[in-house]
Amino acid sequence: xxxxxxxxxxxxxxxxxxxxxxxxxxxxxxxxxxxxxxxxxxxxxxxxxxxxxxxxxxxxxxxxxxxxxxxxxxxxxxxxxxxxxxxxxxxxxxxxxxxxxxxxxxxxxxxxxxxxxxxxxxxxxxxxxxxxxxxxxxxxxxxxxxxxxxxxxxxxxxxxxxxxxxxxxxxxxxxxxxxxxxxxxxxxxxxxxxxxxxxxxxxxxxxxxxxxxxxxxxxxxxxxxxxxxxxxxxxxxxxxxxxxxxxxxxxxxxxxxxxxxxxxxxxxxxxxxxxxxxxxxxxxxxxxxxxxxxxxxxxxxxxxxxxxxxxxxxxxxxxxxxxxxxxxxxxx
Numbered sequence: 103x104x105x106x107x108x109x110x111x112x113x114x115x116x117x118x119x120x121x122x123x124x125x126x127x128x129x130x131x132x133x134x135x136x137x138x139x140x141x142x143x144x145x146x147x148x149x150x151x152x153x154x155x156x157x158x159x160x161x162x163x164x165x166x167x168x169x170x171x172x173x174x175x176x177x178x179x180x181x182x183x184x185x186x187x188x189x190x191x192x193x194x195x196x197x198x199x200x201x202x203x204x205x206x207x208x209x210x211x212x213x214x215x216x217x218x219x220x221x222x223x224x225x226x227x228x229x230x231x232x233x234x235x236x237x238x239x240x241x242x243x244x245x246x247x248x249x250x251x252x253x254x255x256x257x258x259x260x261x262x263x264x265x266x267x268x269x270x271x272x273x274x275x276x277x278x279x280x281x282x283x284x285x286x287x288x289x290x291x292x293x294x295x296x297x298x299x300x301x302x303x304x305x306x307x308x309x310x311x312x313x314x315x316x317x318x319x320x321x322x323x324x325x326x327x328x329x330x331x332x333x334x335x336x337x338x339x340x341x342x343x344x345x346x347x348x349x350x351x352x353x354x355x356x357x358x359x360x361x362x363x364x365x366x367x368x369x370x371x372x373x374x375x376x377x378x379x380x381x382x383x384x385x386x387x388x389x390x391x392x393x394x395x396x397x398x399x400x401x402x403x404x405x406x407x408x409x410x411x412x413x414x415x416x417x418x419x420x421x422x423x424x425x426x427x428x429x430x431x432x433x434x
Contacts, residue, residue, distance in 0.1 A: 115400040116393055117324060118386075119316035119376035121409045125309030127209030128153045128380045130413040131186035132162070134207045137419050138183060139166050147182040149173055149189065150238055152207065153380035154335035156357050173197050179428060181205065186380075187238040188212040190245020203426045205418040211277055211307045212239055216246045218301050222272050223247030227299070228265040230254050232287050233276030237336060240276055256283065260290040272299040277307040278337035278379070280344060281314055308411065309379045310337050314344045316406035317376055321348030324374035326366055329355045330385050331378030338378030350374065358385065359392035373398055 124132075131152050138146045144166025151159050151169060159169060173196040176182045181203045184193065188208040197204050208216075222229050229251045233240040244251045254263055254273075265271050273291055275284050284306060292298050304311075321327055327345035331338025338355060345353040351370075356362055367373070373393060377386050390401065 117320040125379040131207040155380040188242035223250040325370035327353040327374035359388040
């Protein structure tokens with residue numbers, strides 16, 4: 103009688119998403135804080151987190167950045183930077199009242215949405231802003247045209263939407279949303295408002311879309327997907343949802359490798375790894391090392407797109423802001 107061979111252990115491999123991590127807007131914002139500290143010295147005040155990542159914020163704090171929630175917390179005559187998520191015009195006005203020199207690190211793609219909101223408001227459109235209530239980007243965009251903008255927080259919120267004239271309605275969106283959820287919301291809005299106008303180009307940023315496409319490609323093969331990112335990062339949270347929707351058996355969001363629960367690996371042969379658009383690659387490297395130590399040393403890159411976009415630094419970094427702040431403080 104021939105013995106039946108025992109089954110071979112499940113092969114362990116890692117699917118590493120590409121692109122992942124920093125997008126051009128985040129890279130610009132983080133470098134802007136570092137350059138401001140080099141050029142003007144500490145402290146540089148930053149209104150809200152420059153980007154939604156715990157590690158990045160803590161690193162910049164150690165270098166001399168001070169993060170505040172409100173402009174009123176910044177001493178008069180100081181320099182304040184606005185985060186990549188953008189701010190409403192009222193925040194710029196508050197800064198001027200407090201005689202603050204400002205650096206605007208708003209992502210250019212967010213600025214594009216702000217300009218669209220202003221333009222459609224000038225043409226007296228009702229603007230349906232698809233996004234999550236309370237998110238800094240939504241607050242900033244809404245502030246550009248508060249009398250014309252209605253927030254639509256997902257497909258289920260469409261039933262509550264009312265407009266003045268259904269022939270003059272346009273939709274805009276938060277840049278970090280799930281593409282699929284956004285388009286589901288748009289489809290429902292079009293059912294309700296057949297003459298709904300779309301923005302000149304999709305508002306969801308290229309980086310958000312590319313990272314979601316890569317996760318979709320690997321999610322179908324992954325038993326577990328680990329997304330590196332912070333809980334207050336909208337695009338990172340969306341990546342977990344996209345992975346599960348693509349067929350991953352399990353998916354989790356972690357800031358650091360040590361937050362991974364070894365129980366998640368039980369029965370897993372393929373682990374997908376990606377990171378949100380505000381995550382430095384050093385954190386992904388930590389996750390790969392953690393997985394390698396547990397037998398997941400075989401890494402295969404899943405490439406969804408090439409990214410070559412870069413943004414120039416804020417123009418304010420080419421001026422002497424310390425002198426401007428001092429002049430503002432003495433001007434009466």
